[in-house]
Amino acid sequence: xxxxxxxxxxxxxxxxxxxxxxxxxxxxxxxxxxxxxxxxxxxxxxxxxxxxxxxxxxxxxxxxxxxxxxxxxxxxxxxxxxxxx
Numbered sequence: 001x002x003x004x005x006x007x008x009x010x011x012x013x014x015x016x017x018x019x020x021x022x023x024x025x026x027x028x029x030x031x032x033x034x035x036x037x038x039x040x041x042x043x044x045x046x047x048x049x050x051x052x053x054x055x056x057x058x059x060x061x062x063x064x065x066x067x068x069x070x071x072x073x074x075x076x077x078x079x080x081x082x083x084x085x
Contacts, residue, residue, distance in 0.1 A: 001066055003028075004058035004059065005066075007059040008051075009058055010022065010029070012030055018030060028054060
């Protein structure tokens, strides 16, 4: 999420929350094992326009789904509802 928030595409291990956050090939890559890591990092290194597009999509996703502006109203709503019960 930190790389994505900076507008950078990432390569992440295919485990846990990474699988929920990263949309393979759209805003980042998921990799299993050294060969996939090398392949996917090389692809990003060699293709500046791909890095730009994926980084932009990554930034948009974080702003839309993980930013304070998105999560604060949700938390406030949950707390108000809990206070009423």
